[in-house]
Every structure is written in C-alpha cells, then in structure tokens.
Amino acid sequence: MALLGDFTVRTVALGAALVGVVAGVLGTFALLREQSLLGDALSHAALPGVCIGFLLGGARQLEPILAGALASGALAALLVMLLTRATRVKTDAALGVALSLFFAVGTVLLTYVQRHEGAAQAGLDAFLFGQAAALVPRDLSVIGAVAAVVLTVVLLGWKELKVTTFDADFARSLGRPVVAIEFALTVLIAVAVVIGLQLVGVILMVALVIAPAAAARQWVTRLEGMVVLAALFGAASGVAGALASAAVRGLATGPVIVLAASGLVVIALLFAPQRGLLWHAARAQTQRRALRAHRVLVDLYRLGEAHRDPGYPSEQGMIDAYFGSSTAHVLRRLERRGLVARVAHMPEEGDHWVLTEGGRDQARELLAPFGARERRGPEEPRP
C-alpha cells in the first residue's frame, strides 16, 4: 500500500484501472457476440497506425499515435468484413489475414522508424508489450476522456446494444439499424484496445478484452451484472499489474495484467456457484453415489421378492459379480444409514447383506414411480 503513495505509481494504477473498466465493459459485448478474436486482430492491427501516428506527430505525442492506431484498427475491421461478406473466406481466416498482414506492415514501419528517425523512437517498442512507467499525467487525462466518452455511449445506447447482442433478427424487425450498431460496437472495441496499448501492448491487449468478461460470465447471468463485474475485474487486473511491475524492477506491465486477469478466469471457472467446474464435479460425484446406492438397494429388494423372502441374505461376492465392480463401500455407506444390515449366513462364506425395514421402505419408494414390479410376476427373468 505504501506504493500507492508514489505519484507515478498512482498515475499508472489509475490509468490501468480506467483501461480495465473500458476493456471489461466492451469485452462483455465482444464475448457474448462471439467476436472475442476480433479484439486480437484489432490490437495487432494497431501497430502500423502507431508507427504512422509517430511519424506524423513527431516526438511521443499520444494523440496522433492513438488516432493512427484507431484508424488502422478500423481498416483491419473493414478488411475482415470485406473478406467475410463479399467472398467465401471464413471468419477465422479473415481475422488471421488482417492480424498478420497489419502486424507485418507494422513491423516494416517499426524498423523504418528505428533506422531512419534517430534515437527518439525508443518509446515505440513499449507499444509491443506495454510500458506503464512511461505513462504521464497528460496521457492519463487522454485515457480518462476517452473512457468517459466510451462509457457514455454504452449507457446511452444500452437498449440497442443489448437487443442487438442477444437477438439481432429481433432488433432488425424492430427497425433498429443493426449493421450500424454492430459497426459502432467494433469501433468501440477498437477504442478500448487503443487506449490500452500503452499499458498492455498490442500483443496481449486481447486478453484484457476477453478475460474479465469471461470471468464475469461465470458468476452472473444478467447482462447488467456481467458488465459491472467485468469492469471491476478489468480494473482489478489493471491495478494489480501496475503495482506488481512497480514493485519488481524489470517486470513488464502487460504480462502481469494479463496473468492477473487469467487468474480471475481460472478462479471463476473453478469456483463460480452455478457454472464452477468444482461444484459441477462435486454434484456429479454426489449423483453418481446416490445412483449406485439406489441400484444396490433396489436389486437387493428384487432379490428378496424373487425368493419370496423379504429378509433374503445376499452374498457380497454375488452382488459384486452382478455389478462388475466392488460394492463394499456402497454397502458400508448404506449400512451407516441403517438401510442394510450385515448378517453371518454361513460362516464359511463371505459377508451377507439383508435389507432392514427402512431399506425395504426406501426401495419400494424408489420403485413406485415405475410401478412395473407389482404387475410383473416375481418368477419372470430379469431382462
């Protein structure tokens, strides 16, 4: 916490939090519209724009760089739309084409800048992996203004965004300009990517768009909650990354932010109440146990019926052979619940089991919904 007292660290943490909020909010829509990898393409595609913005704006001016990044991101999005709508190229290939070609052109421009524009270009490398330490208060006000605009647009267009995300056909039937809304959303995602470039870098920015939203999706089911939670997760990862890279010298900010966000995803995947994989596994285990117990109980009951002796003692080895695996633990659990009892039928043989009164009641209860047993004669062979 002492770190927060430092002015630079506070600037960086605030910037990272703002970027995280914007990325989380827009990532929610990207995730739900199954456009997660669009963020990947847009962030890689920002590189040539960064270089051109640098060439035009001279020294490290943030505005031309951001404008250039936004422009080249939008161009990449248009290329993806052209390839998928006007030709038979599929979405994944179109995204890959846009991503790799724009990044390749960006590499060419980057080396051009490095070899022809003197030494002042050092800051440009930071856009690959992000360098939070380079963030100055003036950058922060740019990021803050962009974040405010983006969040206002989302709030004003909330209903349109929501209906387009979940049911584009319905939105069209209501007369909403669906294509325009989709394009606006793409531009907004590009904006989110662009303001994060300085902190996270073009290569890892995709994670800050997807991960908070994917984590939030596991905890809640309503869009409102998901947007708020994703914003919180994004802000938390951003701040964690900024602080960690301030505390440990030489740590790049971007990777720490990404790992923090990925950690949130892992926690959510494991522990979220409804969808968590651990709860799911626990539920499945409980159900498997109950099912096995029910089957053993019912089979003991039917054996008793078949022998016209409710207290018929069944040999453990025979039950095992019938189920094809050891049932000792199942029977022991049933014994603890007082549903079966162990009897010594013949001393030279193994354990035998009989149903108790409670066990018979429960077996009857389990069989009641099927009702078949009563109509079928007890001598009839098992199918």
Next chain:
Amino acid sequence: MSELQAWLDQPSVTIVAIGALVGIAASLLGTFLVLRRESMLSDAISHSVLLGIVVAYLLTGTLDTPLHVIGAALAGLATVWLTDLLARSRRVKNDAAIGLVFPALFALAVLLINLYARDVHLDTDAVLLGEIAFAWLDVVNLGQLEVARSLLTMLVIALVNLAFVVFLYKELKLSTFDPQLAMAFGLRPVAIGYALLGLVSVSAVGAFDAVGAILFVAFVIVPPTAAYLLTDRLWWMLTIGCMIAIGASFAGYAFARAFDVSIGGAMASATGGFLLLALTFGKHGLIARGWRQRAPAAPPLPDFGAVSTGPAGGGGVSGHGVGGGAGQAVSGVPRAQVEAPSAASR
C-alpha cells in the same frame, strides 16, 4: 560443388531461400488449417511456443539443443489441448477459449524472460520479429558445404511437412472435408488433426529465428487464403500457396533492401500483395463476383405455368417473369467444391 558453395555464400541467396522454405512449410499446413476453420490456432500456437522455448532454456541453460524444439512443440500442443478442454467444458465459446489460453501462456513466457533470462540472447523483440538478415552468418558444415543453420533447419522442416502432406494426402483430405466419414473409415481424424497442429508448432519454432512468431502466422494463413480465392481443387490450392510464398520472399527481400526495413516483415507484407491480387481478380474474387451478379440469367426454367394455362406466349407473361427470376437466383449462387465442413470439424 564449389559453384554451389559460391552461390550459397551470397547472403541474399540464403535469405531468400530461408524465406521461401518458411513460406512453403507454413502454407502447406496452412491450407488445411484454413479449410478446417482453425486458422487462429496457428496464431495461438506461434505465440505460446515461446513458453516452451523459455522453459527449455531455463532447464538446460542453452538455446541450441533439440530440447527447445521439443519443448516448443509440446507448448504448442498444450495450447491446442487446453483450448479444446476449455471449449468442451462449455463455459466459454471456442474463440474465447483461444483468446484466453495463448495470451496467458505468452504472458508467462515474457515474465519468465523478464525475471530469469534478461541477460541472454532471448530478446522478446527478436522472437516476435525475427532477424533473418543475419541468418547467413551462423553456418554449419555439411560435408564439403557450408550451409546456414537456419537454411538447413527450414529445409528439413519443409521436407517433413511435404512428406506429411504427400503421404497422408487422402487422410488429410477426408478428415478436413468430412470428419465423420473419415472416422467411419478408421482414418483417425482426431490424431491427424493433432499431428497437423504438432507440425505447425515445430515449423513455428524453426521459423522463429528466421521471421519471428507473428510473421510466421502471415505465411500460414495468407497464401492459402489467396489460393482459396483462386481455385476449387485441393492440390492446386496447395501448389498456389507455395508459389505465392516463394514469390513473396523474393518480392519482400527486394523491398526490404530498397527501403532498409525488416526483411521478415517485408516478406510477410508481400503475401498481402498477392492476396489483394487474388481478392480482386481471382475466380472467387470481387470482379468475378460483380460479373456473376450482373451476368444474364442462365436459360430460364421451363415455364410450366404458361404450358398449363394456355398456348405459350399467350397469357403466360407473369409466368415468364417468374421463370426468369428463378433462373437468375440459381446462377447467382456459386457452387464451390472447396467448402469447409460444418463447424464440428474437430
């Protein structure tokens, strides 16, 4: 022999040859990835092989062991497996699974470099962007020949990929276009898929030194996509992809020399030039599309309405209109042979 040596001693020959071999190795595999709609997996793999290289380096302390190729290939396969696992848990969609797995692995690799391998020649820039310009300096002796190490590596990888495609052509083709049928024939489409992605990982490692991770993706996806706009035959698509890759490495090298910029980047950008050509003039490109939409309709369908209501050309005016319209609609839908199967291809 000495003539060949004199030829190989020219840096430009070595550089263009390495670029062409990376391109051939990548686009042979990329053709199938594009058709299987798994292009973005190559992006994921090429990022996360860095983790395999870093871990192998931290374990052995050198960069020149076969172990780092194995480590990288394992990291690539782990990416595919984790993505698959995440998507099959149905907690996130397939595309989000890709976007969650590889940034995490890549971030981990960058942090490990930051923390433990800062003073080594394992520069993140070099990994991403590659440095093909100096590839000819690092040579190995091969009998009487001195050959650049990268050239030899990429030659072996390209030959392995070529052998994979040639010998398993039938299996690859069927498991790409009809995985269910391939399964029914016992052709093991899942194993074929993993073998394909394993080779992509190995090729990505080989290409690391030459063109860098992300430019490798350009060679995997762009030439096959351009070829996809030009042809409907699989073997022709493979051939065109390789030819584009070779052309791009020549053009890219010339461009990079002229403007003194990254050679790998220029080669990758040059594939984009070929894509633009294919997109404009290709069989399935924009001009052909415009032409198809404007072309007069195929012979109109027989006008059953007119036949049944009376003498042809009499009262069947509206009937003719309908027939013409239907003909146009049919001709407006191109039938493509190289169509990928439904999304359930993996």
